[in-house]
Amino acid sequence: MNKIMTHVVAGYPDKDQCVELMRGMERAGASMIEVQIPFSDPIADGETIMRANDIALRQGMTAEASFALITQAALAIDVYVMSYFQKVQHFGIDKFCAAAARSGAAGLIIPDLPFDAPEFEEFLECARHYKLSVIPVISPGTNLQRVRKALANADEMVYLTSIKGITGKGLRADKNLGDTAKKIKEINPNIRLAVGFGITGSKDLDNVLKLADIAVVGSAVIKKINQSGIKAALEFVERLASN
Amino acid sequence: MSESGFFGANKYGGRYVPEMLQGELASLAKAYDQLKNDLAFQAELEQLHTNYNSRPTPLVLAKNLSESIGGAQIYLKNEGLNHTGAHKINHCLGQALVAKKMGKKRLIAETGAGQHGLATATVAAKFGLECTVYMGEIDVARQQPNVILMELLGAKVVPITHGSKTLKDAVSGAIRDWLQNSDDTHYVIGSCLGPDPYPRMNRDFQAIIGREIRQQLGKNPDCIIACVGGGSNALGAFTAFLNQHAVKLIGVEAGGKSPANGQHAARFPDAKIGIMEGYKSYFLQDEDGNSALTHSVAAGLDYIGIGPELAELHDSGRVEFVRASDKESLKAVELLAKTEGIIPALESAHAVAEAVKRAKIMKSEDAIVVNVSGRGDKDIFTLARHFSPKDFKAFLQRELASYDI
Known part of the structure; x- marks a missing residue:
């Protein structure tokens, strides 16, 4: 079994189908799911996920409603809430952490809140208070000093990501990725490393899992939903997970 | 990050961007902090202001x-x-000069109405840099004259066809380009905003x-x-x-x-x-x-x-x-x-x-x-449209009729 973390945008394609999708992903063998709170200005996301955010928002999806969907899905596998910090601070840092914990989430991924931001300490304290793990997001370009500092705040998992996709080039071509993965394991051998690099199929997945504990499959699933619907997307997840 | 990236007790500003961009912003801040005290740099910028601007x-x-x-x-x-x-050329000239000193070969920008894209395309042409401007598809349609001018200046205008197809999608397009090409590319932000050092750098240039x-x-x-x-x-x-x-x-x-x-x-x-x-x-x-x-x-x-x-x-x-x-x-x-x-x-x-x-x-x-x-x-x-809609409509119709393509 491959360890994969799948991704959904809360409320996409709509509320019911999103719950169906989360449950289906669990059945299909996903080890964990990243649930993104939809936001109007998701600066680090590409076209596919941006569009999914817009569609969810147009249907009135809020942060509160996103947590309700996670509760409703009632999954046995771990759910990580991914959100841009604007949604967190607007909701209230403490309130956001409390709501995430109540929904049953295991941890939080906030890509645009660097560890040296003024609000980071408060965020970390709140997350710890509600027993949520904090997942730092780093990239192959991150210098060693920042990698160390980011890892110092990691509880159990770190997320390594880049938009420089591997497709077409092969993973080995990106020496930086391999080097960063190695560095992370040297600094903390016990940490679980999740890698998201625009994985589109089994070959990419195999390459990623040579370096990482967990492969993140994000926009590829949304593309499948857009092209062929939820059922086909879930079959795709199953193929990747059981490969 | 240095404290200078924040403003006031509420700490406005900062660098709330993913780790992917932190390195680039730090390099830009370092380069700019050195250049702003460099008399030769300031003299070169002044020359450009009097002899080109x-x-x-x-x-x-x-x-x-x-x-x-x-x-x-x-x-x-x-x-x-x-x-x-407009005043926009002041910070575009400044940023282009910083980019040149950093050894960048290419400028990118987002634009809504097209004015900032135009100013960026202009300085890119002047400095012999490549230029790509991101623009929402709706803005491309609304601001066709500026697109024509930017292309005339040698810039590549990339329409963004997703999302609201306006400025915020253009911003996202430019950021993604920057992430992939930061080795040789400088991202020209068009106002005193964005992550540090852009707000203070553009303020200094203005x-x-x-x-x-x-x-x-x-x-x-x-x-x-x-x-x-x-x-x-x-x-x-x-x-x-x-x-x-x-x-x-x-x-x-x-x-x-x-x-x-x-x-x-x-x-x-x-x-x-x-x-x-x-x-x-x-x-x-x-x-x-x-x-x-x-x-x-x-x-x-x-x-x-x-x-x-x-x-x-x-x-x-x-x-x-x-x-x-x-x-x-x-x-x-x-x-x-x-x-x-x-x-x-x-x-x-x-x-x-x-x-x-x-x-x-x-x-x-x-x-x-x-x-x-x-x-x-x-x-x-x-x-x-506001002051003489009828006359202008008639003019546009005559123009349109004169195109036999």
Whole structure:
């Protein structure tokens, strides 16, 4: 079994189908799911996920409603809430952490809140208070000093990501990725490393899992939903997970 | 990050971006911090301002306008006489020079109405740099003339076909390009906003406006008025006077059609503190913290946020914020055109509208300086639709008929 973390945008394609999708992903063998709170200005996301955010928002999806969907899905596998910090601070840092914990989430991924931001300490304290793990997001370009500092705040998992996709080039071509993965394991051998690099199929997945504990499959699933619907997307997840 | 990336006790600004971008911003900040104290760099920039751009821009006493109102003397800082027609070239030249010193080969930018894209394409051509401009598909359609000009200048204009197909999608397109190509590419941000060091770097490049005002007037004015979208022309005019507390500083926001939600782009008093596009400031938001809809007749003021330094200057009370409506601004364009022979940009006309209101209640020995940040040529379509729609429609139909392709 491959360890994969799948991704959904809360409320996409709509509320019911999103719950169906989360449950289906669990059945299909996903080890964990990243649930993104939809936001109007998701600066680090590409076209596919941006569009999914817009569609969810147009249907009135809020942060509160996103947590309700996670509760409703009632999954046995771990759910990580991914959100841009604007949604967190607007909701209230403490309130956001409390709501995430109540929904049953295991941890939080906030890509645009660097560890040296003024609000980071408060965020970390709140997350710890509600027993949520904090997942730092780093990239192959991150210098060693920042990698160390980011890892110092990691509880159990770190997320390594880049938009420089591997497709077409092969993973080995990106020496930086391999080097960063190695560095992370040297600094903390016990940490679980999740890698998201625009994985589109089994070959990419195999390459990623040579370096990482967990492969993140994000926009590829949304593309499948857009092209062929939820059922086909879930079959795709199953193929990747059981490969 | 150095403390200099934050403004005030609320710590506006910062670098709220994914780790992927932190390295790039740190390198840019380091390069800029060295260059800003480098006399050779400053001399080179000054040369460009006098020999390529046309600085200093004139400070004109608007005698007819002042007399017709009766009250304070109104001076116009005519930034519309900059190359490309607005103050934007000031920070584009500065950033292009920084990029060149950093060994970058390529400039990228996002643009809404096309003015910032045009200024970036212009400096790219001047410096022999490649240029790619990201623009929402809807804006490409609305601003076709600017697309033609950018392409003429050698830039590649990439339409963004997803999302709202407007400015925010163009921002995202530019950021993704930067992430993939940062080794040889500099991202030119078009106002005093975005993650550090952009707000302070662009402010420094624009501050020449205020320094010239002081020199040209030979004394401190009683009041300086500037329109505020992101805040680049306002900070440009204000910065030299921030510590001169007798000088009143007034920022004019886009009052739009009405004070109702979605009908204007004035951040005060509606906006809440938030974190968007990589920085902390005031943003117009919906109930769940998403960016709100905005409107202004002036594309350059039609923006949800305000630069972080102006957020702090709002809180401290150093800058007073008021608004002018679409209607008042259109009227101000006509007034300045007829009294002084200067057609201001619709953005700048917001500042003119406020000056007219304020001059009336001030003494005749008082001096108001209005930063006329740009000229109105670019607004021909909006002005025509408002002032002579029938004639312009007939003109467009004749033009269309003359195309046999």
